[in-house]
Amino acid sequence: MNLSSLYKQLKKRLRQKRRWLSLGFFIVAAAAGLFTVYATRSPDVPRDEVESAQTLAVSDTGPSAEAREVLNQIRETGGKRDVFMHKVYVCGEENLLIGQMASDEVVSLHGEHPQWSVELGQDGAVTFTEKIDDLSAACKNNAYFGLDKTGNLSLFEGPPDGEKVIRTFFQLNMGYLESSLQPETIDQLKEGIRVLDMEEYNSVLSTFSEFAVEETEKVMTPAK
Known part of the structure; x- marks a missing residue:
């Protein structure tokens, strides 16, 4: 069996699994929707339960407490420092030198990408880490x-x-x-x-x- 035939077989099995997952998601979503309609019309259901049904997950896109602490250190010390980019893929990693940046530039860069984690090395260098849902080139x-x-x-x-x-x-x-x-x-x-x-x-x-x-x-x- 060549790779083309193998991938066709694997993709067929994956599509079958996805159909079942999609059906399960539809059932859960429909149930949540029915509960929300009922809850909003019923005075007996607490408001916080209604809001929980309407919002299944809330994501905070701001910097973490650790990132805020690092950024505050960078602001306080000032000056220029080496900045590195660490890319973590599903498979593989890459490390790149962005270059030297002033403290306000480092803080500004993180503000543009709050999902990146940030570390401050003992030598004063800054490393941003980005998680990427892909395979590295290698x-x-x-x-x-x-x-x-x-x-x-x-x-x-x-x-x-x-x-x-x-x-x-x-x-x-x-x-x-x-x-x-x-x-x-x-x-x-x-x-x-x-x-x-x-x-x-x-x-x-x-x-x-x-x-x-x-x-x-x-x-x-x-x-x-």
Whole structure:
């Protein structure tokens, strides 16, 4: 089985899973909507419960307490300092030198990107960290899913036989896996499945998560 056929199979399984997730989300959203309509019309439901139903999650986009403390230190000390950018990808990291910046420029830059974390080194250098939902350029060039020696689904730098593990995800139930998938797919996993972008990354990870030891134990354990 070539990679094109393998990805078609993996994407088909991922689409099936997404349909079930979408249905579940729709049911939850509909239930929340019905409760909100009922609650707003009923005097017996406390107002705070109505507001909770209307707002499922509230995100604070401002700087964290730690970031505010660092920024205050930078303001107080003033002067110019080296500023670095640390990019943390789903797979891979990158470190870049932005250059020297005055204290007010550092504070202003963080104000434009409050989601970045910020650290002040002992030498006075500032490091911003950004989390990116993507693969780094290095991973896009040379990342493979495969099996490590103990049967864990892992991400490798290069083919799995090089044993350069970037990240380990979960133990696979090999018996269940081999009885459920085509032999060609198992062979491809052992040789290494190359991933070029997040769609392929998510397709592989989502498909094989069904064969994680914990998940298969739930399926195989009879209800009490």
